[in-house]
């Protein structure tokens with residue numbers, strides 16, 4: 001570290017301590033090391049290079065603003081961090097600097113069960129929030145698979161997708177308004193209305209959307225008013241087994257077109273996913289040999305409503321080659337939707353046990369393009385595994401309905417790949433990044449988006465996101481907005497190639 | 509009897525400065541790579557301080573970080589004290605939930621935390637307030653070495669035998685700090701017609717010892733096992749749930765299979781009520797008349813899985829209205845005392861965790877919170893007095909004795 005940089009850092013740490021108290025300004029290696037990672041794979045060889053310099057845990061909006069002002073004064077980068085369970089490296093600092101860990105800000109500020117909103121600080125977790133809301137018979141319906149761990153700030157930073165989004169909307173649909181500390185340390189409120197609770201207004205630009213899904217590059221959300229829903233009286237999960245993925249795909253279209261309003265999600269499991277679950281998931285109830293794929297449907301609503309649609313659901317399944325898997329699997333599997341992800345110990349397809357972490361693609365693909373995307377993704381993934389059988393493994397695909405409030409159109413399309421981080425080398429990592437680039441490119445070539453949930457900020461996909469998906473002026477506009485709001489490039493630099501906004505000026 | 513799903517002999521190998529043994533690196537990686545971080549919101553310490561380094565994921569990641577050349581053991585001497593050793597994270601971890609029994613690779617945070625603390629001591633680094641913990645340990649060892657009658661003073665006037673096929677094991681905390689608990693246990697068993705004895709000189713069974721000195725802990729354990737065997741024990745009844753974990757998990761790991769059966773007092777009482785040896789007779793006007801809830805001690809619920817017998821007994825007490833909070837919901841609760849030295853190390857956090865627990869009971873509209881652990885009783889009584897939360901913590905044996913007309 002150059003002398004001036006080290007001195008600036010030391011001075012900044014001193015001011016941070018004055019602003020937040022010594023206890024909440026942390027420089028120990030493990031405090032920094034743990035906040036380097038998020039949940040997407042990282043070769044351990046990269047870890048040391050990504051360590052932030054200091055971690056702060058503010059307790060209020062004023063403290064967050066103070067931190068941002070100090071960062072601007074000393075030109076030290078900031079990376080906002082929620083639970084650090086994102087899958088797009090958003091919370092991983094690429095330029096060291098200050099991690100602003102917002103988890104101490106976890107209060108519920110107001111519950112309004114008449115206008116149906118709750119106002120919270122960004123460090124609260126959804127499951128914990130719903131525990132408090134339960135006696136009032138209302139809930140906040142954001143339900144990602146990572147529901148027990150994420151916090152609201154991270155959900156907003158990533159612009160997340162919910163398993164129940166088809167019924168209840170996704171994160172961007174569930175935010176009424178927000179308080180944001182901008183990259184220069186100003187405190188603003190985005191959203192419509194004189195209060196905080198208006199969902200639909202035609203006044204002004206839709207600035208609220210700008211502050212959702214920006215991966216911490218445009219500011220730090222410090223308070224948010226969320227839309228609540230009545231707690232559903234009942235749920236009806238129905239899982240169908242099919243002989244082929246093509247049957248599953250066709251069945252899904254029938255559900256898309258069914259007009260069933262309480263349908264809150266449809267999920268396809270492909271052949272490799274069923275095989276993976278058979279092999280590796282202790283909780284997965286064994287299925288007969290002939291089962292190759294599956295479709296899960298979930299309805300939420302009143303008991304009367306669900307009783308009325310039950311037979312339509314079964315009819316559609318049966319008419320499209322589906323065999324009902326029974327109540328035990330349907331209810332059990334739906335109940336374990338937050339727990340069913342990988343274990344590092346999972347045996348590989350060749351029968352050996354090799355510790356691997358989980359990588360998860362989450363492209364947004366329209367229904368008609370799914371067969372092409374699936375075929376091309378497997379070609380890429382299989383070539384990677386063939387080249388590095390000790391380092392990668394294919395764990396199959398899921399496709400989930402992605403359109404908010406409607407079960408048709410987009411599907412969050414996921415291919416899961418095991419990654420041996422412990423034994424990663426720079427050369428193998430380069431092949432991995434190349435494979436990811438190809439996977440992302442297929443999504444865009446097929447008219448889709450690189451990410452429906454996590455964000456397009458990871459190595460590999462970020463190039464495709466910025467230069468291919470967001471071409472035609474969008475990426476250029478993003479850079480202009482970024483530079484206008486963040487003249488010193490303080491907020492999460494290195495993400496989405498936004499540094500280019502500042503390089504252009506240097507070149508000029 | 510509870511058992512440890514995954515025994516990890518490689519925990520015996522000491523961490524030296526920056527050197528982490530390879531099997532431990534892999535073990536830590538398995539938690540790091542999981543990254544669900546479900547071990548967080550369930551952790552009573554994290555709920556209070558929101559610091560992700562004070563969680564199972566945090567401890568494992570710190571060690572992995574050391575193995576990758578980012579720091580050394582001494583750097584984590586403060587962090588590693590931020591654990592109650594309550595076991596919630598172990599249960600919530602997908603490694604335990606979905607792979608523990610198959611791969612033998614459950615997450616064992618409590619053992620890891622103890623191991624790291626011991627390695628810090630062995631490396632002469634120690635940790636925060638280490639001296640206070642040593643003082644507690646010395647006091648307890650002093651009891652062991654002190655006059656024989658002192659350790660059984662709690663039983664004065666009860667005329668208990670010192671041998672028998674059934675032995676009641678009474679630890680020092682109960683013997684010196686919460687004497688009404690062992691006295692009630694003895695009175696209830698006697699009234700139920702159980703023949704039993706007590707050890708005149710039990711060995712020390714404190715968690716602080718396990719945290720800093722495994723050798724002496726095991727030595728004391730060997731003494732207990734031998735003394736109980738010599739006394740003729742075929743069945744040993746335990747009244748402190750912390751001891752129940754030591755006997756069923758730590759003694760079996762470090763000493764070997766025990767030559768007697770080990771049972772927790774509430775399981776025994778459930779047996780005695782089921783077979784009619786204990787009868788709560790409403791006509792004898794010993795009704796308890798109270799609206800109560802039950803606090804699952806971490807050690808019983810999260811470490812040993814004993815959750816039904818206390819509920820079954822409470823359900824049989826005449827006059828009691830019972831409001832349940834399920835054992836799984838209680839994974840995220842603790843009284844704040846911790847399995848060993850947490851209250852000494854972090855008194856403020858300990859108090860806040862305890863106050864949160866009492867408040868949760870108050871929110872249920874009950875007047876008493878029933879406990880099955882002397883440490884919970886001690887801690888929540890303190891917390892109640894300090895916070896003014898109007899819930900009376902009461903030990904389950906007190907209620908049973910009352911309902912039997914024994915007090």
Ligand SMILES: Cc1cc2nc3c(=O)[nH]c(=O)nc-3n(C[C@H](O)[C@H](O)[C@H](O)COP(=O)(O)OP(=O)(O)OC[C@H]3O[C@@H](n4cnc5c(N)ncnc54)[C@H](O)[C@@H]3O)c2cc1C
Nearest residue numbers: 082083084085086090144145151153154157160161216221
């Ligand atoms: C097992 C598993 C399953 C998952 N399933 C889903 C799923 O179903 N749907 C889905 O959408 N995602 C899913 N994810 C991905 C991920 O958890 C989410 O995208 C989530 O939104 C991240 O939240 P976090 O609190 O962990 O945020 P972090 O990872 O801490 O941060 C995410 C981004 O938000 C920024 N940020 C954090 N706090 C703030 C703030 N206060 N203001 C502004 N920016 C901020 C960060 O800088 C970062 O760029 C899953 C992850 C895992 C591990």
Ligand code: SF4
Nearest residue numbers: 551591592594595597
């Ligand atoms: S044992 Fe309890 S206190 Fe310790 S890390 Fe796990 S959940 Fe937290």
Ligand code: SF4
Nearest residue numbers: 805806845846883884
């Ligand atoms: S005192 Fe009771 S609740 Fe607290 S740690 Fe011990 S057993 Fe757990």
